[in-house]
Amino acid sequence: MRLNTGCILSILLFFLIVPKCLGQDEKKSIELKKILIDIAEKHKIKFSYLEEDIFGHSIFPPPGTMPLKAKLVYITNRTGLNFKQSSNNILIFSGRLPQKKIFCAYLTDEIGQPIENAVIQYRNQQKIVTGTDGYFELPQNLPDTLYIDHLGYQPLKVVTDYNEADCQKIVLILDILMLDEIVTERYLAKGISKLKDGGFSIQPKKFGILPGLIEPDVLLAMQQLPGIGSIDETVSNINVRGGTHDQNLFLWNGIRLFQTGHFFGLISALNPNLGHSIKIYKNGTPALYGDSVSSVVNISSRSNEIGETSASVGSNMISADAYTNIKLSENTGVELSARRSFTDVLDFPTYNKYSQRIFQNTVVTQLNNSTDVNYKSDKEFYFYDFTGQFHQKFKGGNTLYFNIIGINNNLDFTEGTITETNVVTKLSSLDQQTLGGNIAWNKNWDDNKSIGLSLYGSRYNVDATNASIESNQVTRQHNEIFDAGLNFTFSSPLTRTIKLNSSYQFNTTSINNRDETNLVTASTEISENIDIHALSGEMEYHTDGNNLYTRLGMRFNYITQFDMFYAEPRLQANYLINGNWQIEVLAEQKSQSLSQVVELQNDFLGIEKRRWTLANNNDIPVQKSRQASIGATYKNRGWLITIDNFYKKVNGITTGGQAFQDQHEGLQATGSYTVYGTEFLIQKQFQDFYAWLGYTWNNNRYNFKDFPTSSFPSNFQIAHTINSAVVYEWKKLELALGSRWFSGRPYTAPLSNFPVYGNNGSPAVSYSQPNAFHIGSFMQFNFSANYTLQIAEKYNLQLGLSILNIFNRQNIINRYYRINPETENIERVNTYALERTPNALIKFSF
CATH class of the missing domain: 3.55.50.30 (Phage tail protein beta-alpha-beta fold)
Structure with missing residues (x-):
């Protein structure tokens, strides 16, 4: 390297x-x-x-x-x-x-941070709690023994010493066993935790700060985790352990999301004000989740309690947002959020930089390069999203939820020219939208038994109209998904150490793809449908001392249209060797029947060129994956070290799903990819500072047996990745400076600088071995700052600033070759990452 x-x-x-x-x-x-x-x-x-x-x-x-x-x-x-x-x-x-002689002390954790709201018990069960600084004091003539307790820390017995001249410093030790789920608190940042079931948890309401982020954007934050990244720095192309974006399952309150980004991937489509808990699984996924061969991102904005009435309004340099939680009664609550960009009205520097990044090498910008015709072009872009939730609690542990979500991206692109006789204008457009909703009922018993039922449905569609002045051709494209189903879950403890979870799921998915043009009378339209029944069961077991936790599950799937039945085993085990070391073993088999393909690079204006399609058990098979990993975690005195080694193989991928831009573009073949590697993180906290360094290595290769070169590096291989950050937190001020480096992605170069001509006389590129070359490495430094000013009780003003790519490094993130239609020469096309991009935030909460 x-x-x-x-x-x-x-x-x-x-x-x-x-x-x-x-x-x-x-x-x-x-x-x-x-x-x-x-x-x-x-x-x-x-x-x-x-x-x-x-x-x-x-x-x-x-x-x-x-x-x-x-x-x-x-x-x-x-x-x-x-x-x-x-x-x-x-x-x-x-x-x-x-x-009067007093006993005074203050509580801290192992790294010196004060512990608030710890319970101090003394004399006849009397109690006091520590303040925000961890301080407490007691009057004279007390018993010799105090009992100190706080959730997440080992309980402590302290003998009072009135001969001590100063206040005692009492250190509480984090108890990773007392919490049912958390293995590591503060993984990279406040609000991010590693769970004992192998997943990660992000709590936006408690989120700290990460370099380049001024809001708790979950899809950007998850890219800081080892093994997760984006090959083109977008949230609509997240790659987990070498997989493609469509191989990830994104759920919002049980509704599957097929659209995850605004600005076609530069901004998350999920409002950062939402999300009471977000769970991310790279491996060892619970048997409840299916239809993905890579990761699962489960976003839940459901809270067990009816929160107090609160609201916030805010704006950054791209959009404005509003959020409110209204407590109608002790058992009824409503939560609403909305966000809209103002990019169709105001052009701040952030929008200009985003626009340059996302529209480069597409029909939206390439007209400006024309030298033969005096073209003029203009674009108008905006996005919005909204969510709503109704929460009703009933007697007997019954709870009812109604949820709705809407996401939209809209681009209108006008091009025009002046001819000898008149003015010619053409309007092209791209509209991408999601609308989903569900209703869910849960019941909990006092003995930890629970049952749940939910019905959900979502519709995603993308429509594009491309009107060309040169050819006078108008092309219309349409890709629509309708996804609906039901979930029934049941959970019950069998013994003190064994718990059983089971579920039944039914899912129906319909897809419609349509293409038509004004110069050809015929149009193409394909409609597909798949129905899947799934039954899952898993057993959770932990020892009395909680040093061992394991979950063994099985998921059974049946696809009606193919009369296909198959099983997917899941395994997760976590063993605590001592107070500092843990080892973890994860394994799973998964499948998916839904995928994205690229038929032509200029589809949907070349911006959202991927379209969703269903498996047909023929040239598009059901994808199936096998994955196993073993890892270890060490935590002591502010140090955190984790390492994971993994192996993953996915069968049933198609060339269209891998977005080839070389000799394989347009070919139809099926194959597999195999990836193995290591993920490493070291983190240290020093009072108000903490820093971390993450490293990922992987080897990711295709195997297409029908190709002359059957095995070669994957289009999504990033062999080496290094992320680092230094964060400073003092009271209400947070500062973060970090860097991101990764080796360049592979590309296929031409054999010569001159094209070859086929039997029809058309020029073409003659390519060398596939993916035998690599783009130069990517390097970026990012900064962010947040300050919260308390104006009055429950009234806060948050100010934020971020700068992406501080040193304005010109990073190439993609490279391909094409024939110039005017000169018939081979030209190299580079796609560049974001330039230096500032952003600012102001938010008022009350």
């Missing part, structure tokens, strides 16, 4: 810059006045005192991580000075007054 300067800088960012920022407090005796000035600045308070009272006092400064009240006790014990606090003003005066 050749490491360029950018890659070296990325590594230095993690290993050299961070430690220099994290110096320890100096331990030397200094004047009390200087100490008070530092304390006042850090805690935003004001001291009042007489100079003669503090003159002559020189002490070692208290540790910077101490809460304010503990620092005051620390100073009192060394100087004899007394303090009286009123709001943010603290009066200092001399003369030791008779004091």
